[in-house]
Amino acid sequence: MDEVGLGIYLTALARCGRTAADTPVTQKKLLADARRAWEEFTGHFATLDQGRILLNSALHVCSVSTTCAGEEALGWAEELWSWAFKHGIQPNQVNYETFLTVLSKCGKHERVDEMLRQMEDHARCPSPVLLAALVHVAGEQRNAERAEALWQRMLEMGTVPNVLALAARAKAHLLSGNVKACAEILESADTAALVANYKMSEMLVQDPGGHERGSPCAGRVSVFVRACLTGDCQTSNDAPFGRSHYGGIWRNDLLVFFVEEK
Numbered sequence: 001m002d003e004v005g006l007g008i009y010l011t012a013l014a015r016c017g018r019t020a021a022d023t024p025v026t027q028k029k030l031l032a033d034a035r036r037a038w039e040e041f042t043g044h045f046a047t048l049d050q051g052r053i054l055l056n057s058a059l060h061v062c063s064v065s066t067t068c069a070g071e072e073a074l075g076w077a078e079e080l081w082s083w084a085f086k087h088g089i090q091p092n093q094v095n096y097e098t099f100l101t102v103l104s105k106c107g108k109h110e111r112v113d114e115m116l117r118q119m120e121d122h123a124r125c126p127s128p129v130l131l132a133a134l135v136h137v138a139g140e141q142r143n144a145e146r147a148e149a150l151w152q153r154m155l156e157m158g159t160v161p162n163v164l165a166l167a168a169r170a171k172a173h174l175l176s177g178n179v180k181a182c183a184e185i186l187e188s189a190d191t192a193a194l195v196a197n198y199k200m201s202e203m204l205v206q207d208p209g210g211h212e213r214g215s216p217c218a219g220r221v222s223v224f225v226r227a228c229l230t231g232d233c234q235t236s237n238d239a240p241f242g243r244s245h246y247g248g249i250w251r252n253d254l255l256v257f258f259v260e261e262k
Contacts, residue, residue, distance in 0.1 A: 010057035017064030027068040034061040051089040059098040066105040074106040097130040104137045125158040132165040139172030147172035
């Protein structure tokens, strides 16, 4: 297998891993297959950039395998990171951000903070994609405090949030049972960033554990938004949230519901 074939294979495995998030056997097999292919590759990289591309593909496999194979995924990611420096492949911005995501998913917060400091020392500004990813991971871990710390830290480094980062921040508070904070985040946002944005709607609807944390309020918000997306609910001015809005959230009506629930 040459470097092109290896890259295609690793990318395919990473995509398969995203659909097997709750299947331990499948995730571990994908990780093992990726690692075997990597170790069997005996060719040489045509350029350092090609090495960085393959490094990132392998790190992506680690990232999607953390749900059920976290220890193995973290171990291989650490080996890959050491391998890059050993072979003179200085990781680029994308490599750093993928590796940081793996560390964050595995709960290595101190390591993440240290690497962010290193990025700052080298005048590297984290991308909005990394901000969204790390805040999203903190939200999935039901750690709104960590999400806020990352948000403030990365904004201080010069990162400009995009709508995905905003959605991840709001969702982090929603999943932690703090609906009021979620509402305040949405209220402070630019209306244009919320209206007709399907991704914001999707992330707010994904609330698998709000009721389990003693927060029926968060669960009711999820039901409300889900009803809006299917057109089964109407706004206070009788305008439907139908598919014609691409699952968009009309901020004012959603906030009315938040205020009533606090």
